[in-house]
Amino acid sequence: MDALLTRFFPNVYWDEIWQASLDTLLMLVGALPFTVLIGLPLGIVLFLTGPRQLLEQAAVYRVLAFLVNLLRSLPFVILLILMIPLTELVAGTSLGVAGAIPPLVVGAAPFFARLVETALREVDRGIIEATQAMGASLGQIIWRALLPEALPGLLAAITVTAITLVSYTAMSGLIGGGGLGDLAVRYGYQRYQPDVMAVTVVLLLILVQVLQTVGDRLVVLFSRK
Amino acid sequence: MIEFQNVAKTYRVAGREVPALQSTDLRVEAGEVFGLIGHSGAGKSTLLRLINRLEAPSAGRIMVDGEDVTALDSTGLRAFRRRVGMIFQHFNLLSSKTVAANIAMPLELAGEHSRAEIDARVQELLARVGLTDHARKYPAQLSGGQKQRVGIARALATRPKILLCDEATSALDPQTTGQVLQLLAEINRELGLTIVLITHEMDVIRRVCDRVAVMDAGQIVEQGTVADVFLHPQHITTRRFVFESEHVDEESQHADFEHVQGRILRLTFTGEATYAPLLGRVAQKTGVDYSILAGRIDRIRETPYGQLTIALVGGDINAALAQFEAADVHVEVLR
Numbered sequence: 001m002d003a004l005l006t007r008f009f010p011n012v013y014w015d016e017i018w019q020a021s022l023d024t025l026l027m028l029v030g031a032l033p034f035t036v037l038i039g040l041p042l043g044i045v046l047f048l049t050g051p052r053q054l055l056e057q058a059a060v061y062r063v064l065a066f067l068v069n070l071l072r073s074l075p076f077v078i079l080l081i082l083m084i085p086l087t088e089l090v091a092g093t094s095l096g097v098a099g100a101i102p103p104l105v106v107g108a109a110p111f112f113a114r115l116v117e118t119a120l121r122e123v124d125r126g127i128i129e130a131t132q133a134m135g136a137s138l139g140q141i142i143w144r145a146l147l148p149e150a151l152p153g154l155l156a157a158i159t160v161t162a163i164t165l166v167s168y169t170a171m172s173g174l175i176g177g178g179g180l181g182d183l184a185v186r187y188g189y190q191r192y193q194p195d196v197m198a199v200t201v202v203l204l205l206i207l208v209q210v211l212q213t214v215g216d217r218l219v220v221l222f223s224r225k
Numbered sequence: 226m227i228e229f230q231n232v233a234k235t236y237r238v239a240g241r242e243v244p245a246l247q248s249t250d251l252r253v254e255a256g257e258v259f260g261l262i263g264h265s266g267a268g269k270s271t272l273l274r275l276i277n278r279l280e281a282p283s284a285g286r287i288m289v290d291g292e293d294v295t296a297l298d299s300t301g302l303r304a305f306r307r308r309v310g311m312i313f314q315h316f317n318l319l320s321s322k323t324v325a326a327n328i329a330m331p332l333e334l335a336g337e338h339s340r341a342e343i344d345a346r347v348q349e350l351l352a353r354v355g356l357t358d359h360a361r362k363y364p365a366q367l368s369g370g371q372k373q374r375v376g377i378a379r380a381l382a383t384r385p386k387i388l389l390c391d392e393a394t395s396a397l398d399p400q401t402t403g404q405v406l407q408l409l410a411e412i413n414r415e416l417g418l419t420i421v422l423i424t425h426e427m428d429v430i431r432r433v434c435d436r437v438a439v440m441d442a443g444q445i446v447e448q449g450t451v452a453d454v455f456l457h458p459q460h461i462t463t464r465r466f467v468f469e470s471e472h473v474d475e476e477s478q479h480a481d482f483e484h485v486q487g488r489i490l491r492l493t494f495t496g497e498a499t500y501a502p503l504l505g506r507v508a509q510k511t512g513v514d515y516s517i518l519a520g521r522i523d524r525i526r527e528t529p530y531g532q533l534t535i536a537l538v539g540g541d542i543n544a545a546l547a548q549f550e551a552a553d554v555h556v557e558v559l560r
Contacts, residue, residue, distance in 0.1 A: 130317035133277055134331040134383075135306035137299075144334065148321040224320045224363040 011193040016183065021203055024179040026097045027169045031104035032162055039109040039161070040154075042068070043116025044142060050117070054128070054138065068110040076107045076168050080175050100177035104168050112161040119153030120146055152223045159215025163208050170204070180204050226387065226419045227253040227276060232285030234271050245271040247444045248285065253421055253436075255386075258413050260430040260451070261423040262466055263440030269423040272440070273389055276421060277309045278302055290386060307335055310380030314392035316372040318364040324375050325351070325360040331382045350378040354408065370401035377408060381416075388412070390422035394429060406433050410526075427470035431455055431525050439463045452525050456493050456532060456555070471521055482518060482560070487538035489518065490546075493555040494531040504535070507548045512540030534559070 005014070046064055049057040071079070083103040087094040090102045123146055131145040147154070170181020180200045188197025229251040235242045246268045253259045263269040274280040275287060278294055287294045290308070297305055318327050325347050332343045351357045354374040364372055373393060380388055390409070394402040410433050413420050424430065430437050430451055437455075438448035441462040447454060458464045468475050482489055494501075499522060508515055519534040537545060549556050 124315075124317065126313055126315050126317035127319060129279060130311070130313060131330075131334075132279060133306055133309075133311040133389075134334050134379075135303040136334045137303060140334050144330070145319060149319055151321060222321070225365050 009195040011195050012199055020180045020183045023097050024169050027100050028165050030101045031165050034105040035108040035112050039112030040116055042113035046117040047120040071110040076171050079103055079107050095176040100172040107168055108161055108165050115157035119150045119157055122153055123149045152219045155218045162211050226255040228288040230286045232282050235283045244443050255419055256417050257435040258420040258433050260434035260437040262430055267440040268443040269440045273423050277306050307383045308385050309387045310385040311389040312376040312380050312393045314395045316376045318375055320364055323361050327375055328378045354378045369397050373405050388418050388420045409433055427466045485536045487536045488542055489536050489560040491557040491559055492533045498553050499529040499531040503552055507545050511545040513537045513545045514539050
Protein backbone atom coordinates (compact mmCIF):
# COMPACT_ATOMS: atom_id res chain seq x y z
CA MET A 1 0.00 0.00 0.00
CA ASP A 2 2.74 2.44 1.07
CA ALA A 3 4.76 1.48 -1.97
CA LEU A 4 1.78 2.14 -4.20
CA LEU A 5 1.16 5.57 -2.66
CA THR A 6 4.79 6.52 -3.03
CA ARG A 7 4.81 5.41 -6.65
CA PHE A 8 1.73 7.36 -7.76
CA PHE A 9 2.11 10.34 -5.39
CA PRO A 10 5.89 10.82 -5.10
CA ASN A 11 5.66 14.42 -3.81
CA VAL A 12 2.80 14.02 -1.42
CA TYR A 13 3.53 14.17 2.31
CA TRP A 14 0.41 12.60 3.76
CA ASP A 15 0.72 14.08 7.23
CA GLU A 16 0.93 17.49 5.59
CA ILE A 17 -2.23 16.70 3.60
CA TRP A 18 -3.92 15.60 6.83
CA GLN A 19 -2.91 18.82 8.60
CA ALA A 20 -4.09 20.93 5.66
CA SER A 21 -7.44 19.11 5.55
CA LEU A 22 -7.85 19.70 9.24
CA ASP A 23 -7.00 23.41 8.79
CA THR A 24 -9.57 23.78 6.02
CA LEU A 25 -12.23 22.15 8.16
CA LEU A 26 -11.28 24.30 11.16
CA MET A 27 -11.51 27.48 9.08
CA LEU A 28 -14.93 26.41 7.83
CA VAL A 29 -16.20 25.37 11.26
CA GLY A 30 -14.75 28.54 12.80
CA ALA A 31 -16.01 30.98 10.17
CA LEU A 32 -19.49 29.61 9.38
CA PRO A 33 -21.14 30.24 12.79
CA PHE A 34 -19.84 33.82 12.90
CA THR A 35 -20.94 34.37 9.31
CA VAL A 36 -24.46 33.23 10.19
CA LEU A 37 -24.44 35.15 13.47
CA ILE A 38 -23.60 38.40 11.68
CA GLY A 39 -25.26 37.75 8.31
CA LEU A 40 -28.64 36.58 9.60
CA PRO A 41 -29.53 39.73 11.59
CA LEU A 42 -28.08 41.86 8.80
CA GLY A 43 -30.25 40.01 6.26
CA ILE A 44 -33.32 40.39 8.48
CA VAL A 45 -32.72 44.14 8.82
CA LEU A 46 -32.17 44.43 5.06
CA PHE A 47 -35.46 42.62 4.47
CA LEU A 48 -37.49 44.57 7.03
CA THR A 49 -36.24 48.01 6.00
CA GLY A 50 -36.57 47.24 2.29
CA PRO A 51 -39.18 48.75 -0.04
CA ARG A 52 -42.81 48.05 1.00
CA GLN A 53 -41.79 45.97 4.02
CA LEU A 54 -42.78 46.14 7.69
CA LEU A 55 -40.14 48.66 8.80
CA GLU A 56 -39.62 50.40 5.48
CA GLN A 57 -36.70 52.82 6.02
CA ALA A 58 -35.32 53.93 2.69
CA ALA A 59 -32.23 55.63 4.20
CA VAL A 60 -31.22 52.73 6.45
CA TYR A 61 -31.82 50.26 3.66
CA ARG A 62 -29.73 52.21 1.18
CA VAL A 63 -26.78 52.60 3.55
CA LEU A 64 -26.81 48.90 4.50
CA ALA A 65 -27.28 47.78 0.92
CA PHE A 66 -24.36 49.97 -0.15
CA LEU A 67 -22.05 48.58 2.55
CA VAL A 68 -23.03 45.03 1.67
CA ASN A 69 -22.45 45.66 -2.02
CA LEU A 70 -19.12 47.33 -1.28
CA LEU A 71 -17.85 44.31 0.65
CA ARG A 72 -19.21 41.92 -1.92
CA SER A 73 -17.62 43.74 -4.85
CA LEU A 74 -14.20 43.69 -3.17
CA PRO A 75 -12.20 40.67 -4.44
CA PHE A 76 -11.58 38.39 -1.48
CA VAL A 77 -7.81 38.45 -2.03
CA ILE A 78 -7.82 42.24 -1.63
CA LEU A 79 -10.05 42.01 1.44
CA LEU A 80 -7.59 39.54 2.99
CA ILE A 81 -4.76 42.02 2.70
CA LEU A 82 -6.81 45.08 3.71
CA MET A 83 -8.05 43.22 6.77
CA ILE A 84 -4.59 42.33 8.15
CA PRO A 85 -4.43 45.10 10.82
CA LEU A 86 -7.99 44.44 11.94
CA THR A 87 -7.40 40.69 11.96
CA GLU A 88 -4.38 41.12 14.23
CA LEU A 89 -6.54 43.16 16.55
CA VAL A 90 -9.38 40.63 16.66
CA ALA A 91 -7.57 37.29 16.43
CA GLY A 92 -4.19 38.28 17.86
CA THR A 93 -2.50 37.10 14.66
CA SER A 94 -3.02 37.43 10.94
CA LEU A 95 -1.51 34.01 10.27
CA GLY A 96 -2.79 30.46 10.37
CA VAL A 97 -6.31 29.27 10.95
CA ALA A 98 -7.07 31.92 13.58
CA GLY A 99 -5.84 34.69 11.30
CA ALA A 100 -7.96 33.43 8.41
CA ILE A 101 -11.29 33.41 10.23
CA PRO A 102 -11.95 37.20 10.56
CA PRO A 103 -11.48 37.93 6.83
CA LEU A 104 -13.52 34.84 5.95
CA VAL A 105 -16.39 36.10 8.09
CA VAL A 106 -16.19 39.64 6.74
CA GLY A 107 -16.08 38.29 3.19
CA ALA A 108 -18.94 35.80 3.56
CA ALA A 109 -21.35 37.58 5.93
CA PRO A 110 -22.57 40.25 3.43
CA PHE A 111 -23.03 37.52 0.83
CA PHE A 112 -25.02 35.44 3.31
CA ALA A 113 -27.05 38.50 4.36
CA ARG A 114 -28.21 39.02 0.76
CA LEU A 115 -29.20 35.36 0.53
CA VAL A 116 -31.16 35.72 3.79
CA GLU A 117 -32.91 38.82 2.44
CA THR A 118 -33.89 36.91 -0.71
CA ALA A 119 -35.10 33.89 1.29
CA LEU A 120 -37.26 36.12 3.50
CA ARG A 121 -38.76 37.84 0.46
CA GLU A 122 -39.96 34.44 -0.70
CA VAL A 123 -42.25 34.24 2.34
CA ASP A 124 -45.84 34.98 1.35
CA ARG A 125 -46.80 38.51 2.42
CA GLY A 126 -50.20 37.17 3.36
CA ILE A 127 -48.62 35.08 6.11
CA ILE A 128 -47.00 38.17 7.61
CA GLU A 129 -50.34 39.99 7.40
CA ALA A 130 -52.16 37.08 9.05
CA THR A 131 -49.59 37.00 11.86
CA GLN A 132 -49.99 40.75 12.36
CA ALA A 133 -53.75 40.32 12.46
CA MET A 134 -53.30 37.77 15.29
CA GLY A 135 -51.75 40.53 17.38
CA ALA A 136 -48.11 39.47 17.01
CA SER A 137 -45.28 41.84 17.94
CA LEU A 138 -42.45 42.48 15.50
CA GLY A 139 -40.23 39.98 17.34
CA GLN A 140 -42.97 37.37 17.18
CA ILE A 141 -43.50 37.99 13.48
CA ILE A 142 -39.79 37.40 12.88
CA TRP A 143 -39.30 34.38 15.17
CA ARG A 144 -42.69 32.68 14.93
CA ALA A 145 -43.59 33.30 11.30
CA LEU A 146 -40.86 34.73 9.09
CA LEU A 147 -37.90 32.52 10.08
CA PRO A 148 -39.83 29.21 10.34
CA GLU A 149 -41.46 29.86 6.96
CA ALA A 150 -38.12 30.75 5.36
CA LEU A 151 -36.23 27.86 7.01
CA PRO A 152 -35.72 25.76 3.85
CA GLY A 153 -34.46 28.85 2.01
CA LEU A 154 -32.19 29.76 4.92
CA LEU A 155 -30.72 26.24 5.02
CA ALA A 156 -30.02 26.46 1.29
CA ALA A 157 -28.37 29.85 1.88
CA ILE A 158 -26.16 28.38 4.62
CA THR A 159 -25.15 25.55 2.28
CA VAL A 160 -24.15 27.93 -0.52
CA THR A 161 -22.29 30.12 1.97
CA ALA A 162 -20.39 27.15 3.45
CA ILE A 163 -19.23 26.17 -0.04
CA THR A 164 -18.23 29.75 -0.77
CA LEU A 165 -16.22 29.74 2.46
CA VAL A 166 -14.38 26.61 1.31
CA SER A 167 -13.30 28.37 -1.86
CA TYR A 168 -12.31 31.48 0.15
CA THR A 169 -10.11 29.34 2.42
CA ALA A 170 -8.07 28.39 -0.64
CA MET A 171 -7.15 32.04 -1.09
CA SER A 172 -6.27 32.63 2.52
CA GLY A 173 -3.19 30.52 1.79
CA LEU A 174 -1.75 33.62 0.13
CA ILE A 175 -1.33 35.35 3.47
CA GLY A 176 -0.25 32.25 5.32
CA GLY A 177 -3.68 30.93 6.20
CA GLY A 178 -2.93 27.27 5.56
CA GLY A 179 -5.38 24.63 4.42
CA LEU A 180 -5.84 22.52 1.31
CA GLY A 181 -6.02 25.45 -1.09
CA ASP A 182 -2.73 26.75 0.25
CA LEU A 183 -1.15 23.35 -0.39
CA ALA A 184 -2.52 23.27 -3.91
CA VAL A 185 -1.02 26.66 -4.68
CA ARG A 186 2.37 26.11 -3.05
CA TYR A 187 3.09 22.58 -4.24
CA GLY A 188 0.75 21.96 -7.11
CA TYR A 189 1.14 25.33 -8.82
CA GLN A 190 4.40 26.92 -7.71
CA ARG A 191 6.51 23.72 -7.64
CA TYR A 192 4.55 22.05 -10.38
CA GLN A 193 3.75 18.88 -8.48
CA PRO A 194 0.57 17.66 -10.18
CA ASP A 195 0.11 14.77 -7.72
CA VAL A 196 -0.26 17.19 -4.80
CA MET A 197 -2.64 19.29 -6.87
CA ALA A 198 -4.74 16.23 -7.71
CA VAL A 199 -5.00 15.06 -4.09
CA THR A 200 -6.01 18.49 -2.76
CA VAL A 201 -8.54 19.02 -5.52
CA VAL A 202 -10.12 15.62 -4.89
CA LEU A 203 -10.31 16.32 -1.15
CA LEU A 204 -11.87 19.75 -1.74
CA LEU A 205 -14.33 18.20 -4.18
CA ILE A 206 -15.35 15.61 -1.59
CA LEU A 207 -15.82 18.32 1.02
CA VAL A 208 -18.00 20.44 -1.29
CA GLN A 209 -19.98 17.40 -2.34
CA VAL A 210 -20.64 16.41 1.28
CA LEU A 211 -21.71 19.97 2.22
CA GLN A 212 -24.09 20.20 -0.74
CA THR A 213 -25.63 16.79 -0.08
CA VAL A 214 -26.17 17.44 3.62
CA GLY A 215 -27.60 20.88 2.81
CA ASP A 216 -29.98 19.52 0.19
CA ARG A 217 -31.17 16.79 2.58
CA LEU A 218 -31.89 19.35 5.29
CA VAL A 219 -33.79 21.59 2.86
CA VAL A 220 -36.00 18.66 1.83
CA LEU A 221 -36.46 17.61 5.45
CA PHE A 222 -37.82 21.04 6.42
CA SER A 223 -39.86 21.75 3.27
CA ARG A 224 -43.59 21.39 3.85
CA LYS A 225 -44.86 22.95 0.65
CA MET B 226 -70.17 47.17 17.33
CA ILE B 227 -68.16 48.85 14.60
CA GLU B 228 -68.53 52.50 13.74
CA PHE B 229 -66.72 54.55 11.11
CA GLN B 230 -66.86 58.32 11.57
CA ASN B 231 -65.69 60.29 8.53
CA VAL B 232 -62.99 57.73 7.88
CA ALA B 233 -60.81 58.28 4.84
CA LYS B 234 -57.68 56.62 3.54
CA THR B 235 -55.23 57.87 0.96
CA TYR B 236 -52.07 56.15 -0.18
CA ARG B 237 -48.93 57.91 -1.29
CA VAL B 238 -47.78 56.31 -4.50
CA ALA B 239 -44.69 57.78 -6.16
CA GLY B 240 -45.26 61.12 -4.40
CA ARG B 241 -48.91 61.34 -5.42
CA GLU B 242 -51.91 61.05 -3.11
CA VAL B 243 -54.21 58.27 -4.26
CA PRO B 244 -57.56 58.07 -2.48
CA ALA B 245 -58.54 54.51 -1.55
CA LEU B 246 -61.47 55.33 0.68
CA GLN B 247 -63.37 58.62 0.62
CA SER B 248 -64.84 60.02 3.80
CA THR B 249 -67.09 57.22 5.01
CA ASP B 250 -69.60 56.68 7.80
CA LEU B 251 -70.62 53.15 8.58
CA ARG B 252 -72.24 51.20 11.39
CA VAL B 253 -72.10 47.46 11.86
CA GLU B 254 -74.37 46.16 14.60
CA ALA B 255 -73.35 43.49 17.10
CA GLY B 256 -74.19 39.97 15.98
CA GLU B 257 -74.96 40.76 12.35
CA VAL B 258 -73.32 39.52 9.20
CA PHE B 259 -72.38 42.59 7.25
CA GLY B 260 -71.32 42.28 3.62
CA LEU B 261 -69.26 44.69 1.58
CA ILE B 262 -69.45 44.13 -2.13
CA GLY B 263 -67.47 45.87 -4.82
CA HIS B 264 -65.16 45.27 -7.75
CA SER B 265 -61.44 45.04 -7.15
CA GLY B 266 -60.09 48.49 -6.41
CA ALA B 267 -63.41 49.72 -5.04
CA GLY B 268 -61.86 50.14 -1.58
CA LYS B 269 -63.53 47.25 0.22
CA SER B 270 -60.25 45.58 1.11
CA THR B 271 -58.95 48.86 2.54
CA LEU B 272 -62.13 49.35 4.54
CA LEU B 273 -61.87 45.85 6.01
CA ARG B 274 -58.22 46.34 7.00
CA LEU B 275 -59.02 49.64 8.69
CA ILE B 276 -61.17 47.75 11.19
CA ASN B 277 -58.22 45.88 12.74
CA ARG B 278 -55.83 48.65 11.73
CA LEU B 279 -53.76 46.61 9.32
CA GLU B 280 -54.22 49.92 7.51
CA ALA B 281 -54.11 53.20 9.41
CA PRO B 282 -56.78 55.73 8.46
CA SER B 283 -55.69 59.09 7.03
CA ALA B 284 -58.65 60.81 8.66
CA GLY B 285 -61.60 60.06 10.90
CA ARG B 286 -62.28 57.80 13.85
CA ILE B 287 -63.05 54.10 14.07
CA MET B 288 -64.84 52.80 17.15
CA VAL B 289 -64.93 49.06 17.71
CA ASP B 290 -66.80 47.65 20.69
CA GLY B 291 -66.61 51.01 22.44
CA GLU B 292 -62.90 51.43 21.85
CA ASP B 293 -61.27 54.07 19.66
CA VAL B 294 -59.08 51.91 17.45
CA THR B 295 -57.39 54.91 15.88
CA ALA B 296 -56.03 55.99 19.28
CA LEU B 297 -54.46 52.67 20.36
CA ASP B 298 -50.72 52.43 21.04
CA SER B 299 -48.84 49.38 19.79
CA THR B 300 -49.46 47.30 22.94
CA GLY B 301 -53.13 48.23 22.94
CA LEU B 302 -53.36 47.47 19.24
CA ARG B 303 -51.91 43.97 19.69
CA ALA B 304 -54.36 43.20 22.50
CA PHE B 305 -57.20 44.61 20.39
CA ARG B 306 -56.28 42.50 17.37
CA ARG B 307 -56.64 39.35 19.50
CA ARG B 308 -60.30 40.25 19.86
CA VAL B 309 -60.77 40.44 16.10
CA GLY B 310 -60.34 37.28 14.01
CA MET B 311 -59.50 37.42 10.33
CA ILE B 312 -59.64 34.95 7.46
CA PHE B 313 -58.20 35.39 4.00
CA GLN B 314 -58.79 34.54 0.36
CA HIS B 315 -55.57 32.55 0.15
CA PHE B 316 -55.90 31.23 3.71
CA ASN B 317 -52.42 32.49 4.73
CA LEU B 318 -51.64 29.45 6.86
CA LEU B 319 -48.05 28.84 7.92
CA SER B 320 -46.78 26.06 5.67
CA SER B 321 -44.12 25.10 8.24
CA LYS B 322 -46.67 24.31 10.94
CA THR B 323 -49.21 21.52 11.28
CA VAL B 324 -52.93 22.20 11.28
CA ALA B 325 -52.99 22.01 15.09
CA ALA B 326 -49.95 24.31 15.41
CA ASN B 327 -51.52 26.85 13.05
CA ILE B 328 -54.68 26.94 15.15
CA ALA B 329 -52.65 27.18 18.35
CA MET B 330 -50.58 30.09 17.07
CA PRO B 331 -52.78 33.04 18.13
CA LEU B 332 -53.00 31.53 21.62
CA GLU B 333 -49.24 31.04 21.82
CA LEU B 334 -48.63 34.59 20.64
CA ALA B 335 -50.94 35.90 23.35
CA GLY B 336 -48.77 34.11 25.91
CA GLU B 337 -51.55 33.92 28.47
CA HIS B 338 -52.40 30.24 28.29
CA SER B 339 -50.80 27.02 29.51
CA ARG B 340 -49.90 24.28 27.05
CA ALA B 341 -52.77 22.13 28.34
CA GLU B 342 -55.26 24.97 27.87
CA ILE B 343 -54.02 25.57 24.34
CA ASP B 344 -54.21 21.88 23.42
CA ALA B 345 -57.75 21.59 24.77
CA ARG B 346 -58.86 24.69 22.89
CA VAL B 347 -57.27 23.43 19.65
CA GLN B 348 -59.14 20.11 19.98
CA GLU B 349 -62.38 21.97 20.54
CA LEU B 350 -61.81 24.14 17.47
CA LEU B 351 -60.79 21.19 15.31
CA ALA B 352 -64.06 19.52 16.23
CA ARG B 353 -66.06 22.64 15.44
CA VAL B 354 -64.66 22.91 11.91
CA GLY B 355 -64.72 19.14 11.38
CA LEU B 356 -60.98 18.57 11.02
CA THR B 357 -60.21 16.45 14.10
CA ASP B 358 -58.56 13.77 11.92
CA HIS B 359 -56.30 16.25 10.17
CA ALA B 360 -54.60 17.81 13.21
CA ARG B 361 -51.13 16.51 12.36
CA LYS B 362 -51.21 17.28 8.66
CA TYR B 363 -49.47 20.21 7.04
CA PRO B 364 -51.51 22.78 5.06
CA ALA B 365 -50.03 21.55 1.75
CA GLN B 366 -51.78 18.22 2.34
CA LEU B 367 -55.24 19.80 2.59
CA SER B 368 -57.85 20.86 0.02
CA GLY B 369 -58.83 24.51 -0.34
CA GLY B 370 -61.99 24.09 1.70
CA GLN B 371 -60.10 22.33 4.49
CA LYS B 372 -57.47 25.09 4.51
CA GLN B 373 -60.18 27.72 4.94
CA ARG B 374 -61.63 25.69 7.81
CA VAL B 375 -58.23 25.78 9.47
CA GLY B 376 -58.20 29.53 8.82
CA ILE B 377 -61.58 29.87 10.51
CA ALA B 378 -60.53 27.74 13.49
CA ARG B 379 -57.36 29.83 13.86
CA ALA B 380 -59.36 33.06 13.68
CA LEU B 381 -61.70 31.81 16.42
CA ALA B 382 -58.92 30.60 18.74
CA THR B 383 -58.79 33.69 20.94
CA ARG B 384 -62.61 33.87 21.16
CA PRO B 385 -62.94 37.13 19.24
CA LYS B 386 -66.16 39.10 19.06
CA ILE B 387 -65.63 40.06 15.44
CA LEU B 388 -64.60 38.03 12.42
CA LEU B 389 -63.27 39.77 9.31
CA CYS B 390 -63.49 37.78 6.08
CA ASP B 391 -61.34 38.92 3.19
CA GLU B 392 -62.80 37.27 0.06
CA ALA B 393 -62.87 34.06 2.09
CA THR B 394 -64.55 31.98 -0.59
CA SER B 395 -63.18 33.55 -3.76
CA ALA B 396 -60.52 30.87 -4.21
CA LEU B 397 -62.95 28.00 -3.64
CA ASP B 398 -65.19 26.01 -5.98
CA PRO B 399 -68.99 26.52 -5.72
CA GLN B 400 -69.65 23.46 -3.57
CA THR B 401 -66.87 24.25 -1.10
CA THR B 402 -67.98 27.88 -1.07
CA GLY B 403 -71.39 26.68 0.08
CA GLN B 404 -69.90 24.64 2.90
CA VAL B 405 -67.67 27.46 4.12
CA LEU B 406 -70.57 29.96 4.01
CA GLN B 407 -72.68 27.51 5.97
CA LEU B 408 -69.95 27.25 8.60
CA LEU B 409 -69.76 31.05 8.83
CA ALA B 410 -73.54 31.30 9.25
CA GLU B 411 -73.37 28.61 11.95
CA ILE B 412 -70.64 30.47 13.83
CA ASN B 413 -72.58 33.69 13.60
CA ARG B 414 -75.69 32.03 14.98
CA GLU B 415 -74.11 29.91 17.72
CA LEU B 416 -71.38 32.23 18.96
CA GLY B 417 -73.15 35.51 18.27
CA LEU B 418 -70.05 36.62 16.40
CA THR B 419 -70.24 39.82 14.37
CA ILE B 420 -69.00 39.09 10.87
CA VAL B 421 -67.82 41.60 8.28
CA LEU B 422 -67.09 40.05 4.92
CA ILE B 423 -65.98 41.44 1.61
CA THR B 424 -66.69 39.79 -1.70
CA HIS B 425 -67.31 40.50 -5.35
CA GLU B 426 -70.05 37.87 -5.58
CA MET B 427 -73.66 38.88 -4.90
CA ASP B 428 -74.41 35.24 -4.26
CA VAL B 429 -72.23 35.23 -1.14
CA ILE B 430 -74.07 38.29 0.14
CA ARG B 431 -77.46 36.71 -0.59
CA ARG B 432 -76.61 33.51 1.27
CA VAL B 433 -75.16 34.76 4.55
CA CYS B 434 -75.47 38.50 5.04
CA ASP B 435 -78.05 40.48 7.00
CA ARG B 436 -77.02 43.83 5.60
CA VAL B 437 -74.88 44.89 2.71
CA ALA B 438 -72.99 47.94 1.54
CA VAL B 439 -72.09 48.35 -2.11
CA MET B 440 -68.79 50.06 -2.80
CA ASP B 441 -67.61 51.81 -5.90
CA ALA B 442 -64.58 54.05 -6.48
CA GLY B 443 -63.70 54.35 -2.79
CA GLN B 444 -67.15 55.05 -1.42
CA ILE B 445 -70.28 53.29 -0.25
CA VAL B 446 -72.90 53.96 -2.92
CA GLU B 447 -75.79 51.99 -1.46
CA GLN B 448 -76.51 50.10 1.73
CA GLY B 449 -79.39 48.42 3.49
CA THR B 450 -80.83 45.03 4.32
CA VAL B 451 -79.86 42.39 1.80
CA ALA B 452 -83.49 41.92 0.73
CA ASP B 453 -83.92 45.65 0.00
CA VAL B 454 -80.66 46.05 -1.84
CA PHE B 455 -80.94 42.76 -3.66
CA LEU B 456 -84.55 43.05 -4.75
CA HIS B 457 -84.69 46.79 -5.41
CA PRO B 458 -81.19 47.87 -6.39
CA GLN B 459 -80.90 51.62 -6.96
CA HIS B 460 -77.32 52.41 -7.88
CA ILE B 461 -75.95 51.34 -11.23
CA THR B 462 -73.14 49.32 -9.59
CA THR B 463 -75.64 47.47 -7.43
CA ARG B 464 -77.85 46.72 -10.41
CA ARG B 465 -74.90 45.29 -12.29
CA PHE B 466 -74.01 43.02 -9.38
CA VAL B 467 -77.58 41.79 -9.06
CA PHE B 468 -78.07 41.16 -12.76
CA GLU B 469 -74.66 39.51 -12.94
CA SER B 470 -75.61 37.11 -10.17
CA GLU B 471 -78.85 36.27 -11.93
CA HIS B 472 -77.11 35.86 -15.26
CA VAL B 473 -79.40 38.47 -16.77
CA ASP B 474 -78.29 41.01 -19.30
CA GLU B 475 -80.49 44.04 -18.63
CA GLU B 476 -80.10 45.55 -22.10
CA SER B 477 -80.82 42.46 -24.16
CA GLN B 478 -83.81 41.78 -21.92
CA HIS B 479 -85.23 45.21 -22.72
CA ALA B 480 -84.72 44.53 -26.40
CA ASP B 481 -86.59 41.21 -26.08
CA PHE B 482 -89.55 42.84 -24.33
CA GLU B 483 -90.06 45.33 -27.14
CA HIS B 484 -92.20 42.87 -29.07
CA VAL B 485 -94.34 42.03 -26.05
CA GLN B 486 -97.78 43.64 -25.90
CA GLY B 487 -99.45 45.20 -22.87
CA ARG B 488 -98.07 46.54 -19.57
CA ILE B 489 -94.88 45.06 -18.21
CA LEU B 490 -94.57 44.71 -14.43
CA ARG B 491 -91.96 43.34 -12.09
CA LEU B 492 -93.52 41.66 -9.08
CA THR B 493 -91.45 40.92 -6.02
CA PHE B 494 -92.76 38.41 -3.50
CA THR B 495 -91.06 37.82 -0.18
CA GLY B 496 -91.72 35.36 2.61
CA GLU B 497 -95.00 33.42 2.54
CA ALA B 498 -96.37 35.38 -0.44
CA THR B 499 -93.74 33.66 -2.59
CA TYR B 500 -95.64 30.39 -2.60
CA ALA B 501 -99.23 31.81 -2.69
CA PRO B 502 -101.31 31.11 -5.85
CA LEU B 503 -101.75 34.80 -6.54
CA LEU B 504 -101.34 35.30 -10.28
CA GLY B 505 -104.21 33.01 -11.34
CA ARG B 506 -106.54 34.47 -8.74
CA VAL B 507 -105.88 38.05 -9.83
CA ALA B 508 -106.33 37.09 -13.48
CA GLN B 509 -109.70 35.46 -12.74
CA LYS B 510 -111.04 38.38 -10.74
CA THR B 511 -109.90 41.22 -12.99
CA GLY B 512 -110.06 39.60 -16.39
CA VAL B 513 -106.43 40.37 -17.23
CA ASP B 514 -104.37 37.92 -19.21
CA TYR B 515 -100.77 37.48 -18.17
CA SER B 516 -97.62 36.03 -19.61
CA ILE B 517 -94.46 35.44 -17.60
CA LEU B 518 -91.41 36.97 -19.26
CA ALA B 519 -88.71 36.29 -16.70
CA GLY B 520 -88.56 35.00 -13.17
CA ARG B 521 -86.58 33.65 -10.30
CA ILE B 522 -87.55 32.01 -7.06
CA ASP B 523 -84.82 31.66 -4.48
CA ARG B 524 -83.82 32.47 -0.93
CA ILE B 525 -82.10 35.37 0.78
CA ARG B 526 -80.54 33.74 3.81
CA GLU B 527 -83.59 31.84 5.16
CA THR B 528 -86.28 33.97 3.52
CA PRO B 529 -87.82 32.77 0.26
CA TYR B 530 -88.45 35.35 -2.41
CA GLY B 531 -89.73 35.41 -5.96
CA GLN B 532 -89.27 37.99 -8.62
CA LEU B 533 -91.38 37.77 -11.77
CA THR B 534 -91.47 40.00 -14.79
CA ILE B 535 -94.91 39.67 -16.39
CA ALA B 536 -96.91 41.29 -19.16
CA LEU B 537 -100.60 42.06 -18.63
CA VAL B 538 -103.10 42.41 -21.47
CA GLY B 539 -106.85 43.21 -21.40
CA GLY B 540 -109.16 43.33 -18.37
CA ASP B 541 -108.92 45.87 -15.58
CA ILE B 542 -105.20 46.43 -15.19
CA ASN B 543 -105.50 49.01 -12.41
CA ALA B 544 -107.62 46.62 -10.34
CA ALA B 545 -104.97 43.94 -10.89
CA LEU B 546 -102.25 46.30 -9.65
CA ALA B 547 -104.31 47.11 -6.57
CA GLN B 548 -104.81 43.42 -5.81
CA PHE B 549 -101.11 42.67 -6.09
CA GLU B 550 -100.30 45.47 -3.72
CA ALA B 551 -103.01 44.34 -1.33
CA ALA B 552 -101.29 40.95 -1.22
CA ASP B 553 -98.02 42.58 -0.08
CA VAL B 554 -96.36 42.12 -3.42
CA HIS B 555 -94.01 44.86 -4.46
CA VAL B 556 -94.97 46.08 -7.92
CA GLU B 557 -92.78 48.02 -10.30
CA VAL B 558 -94.28 49.12 -13.59
CA LEU B 559 -91.52 48.74 -16.13
CA ARG B 560 -93.58 49.92 -19.13
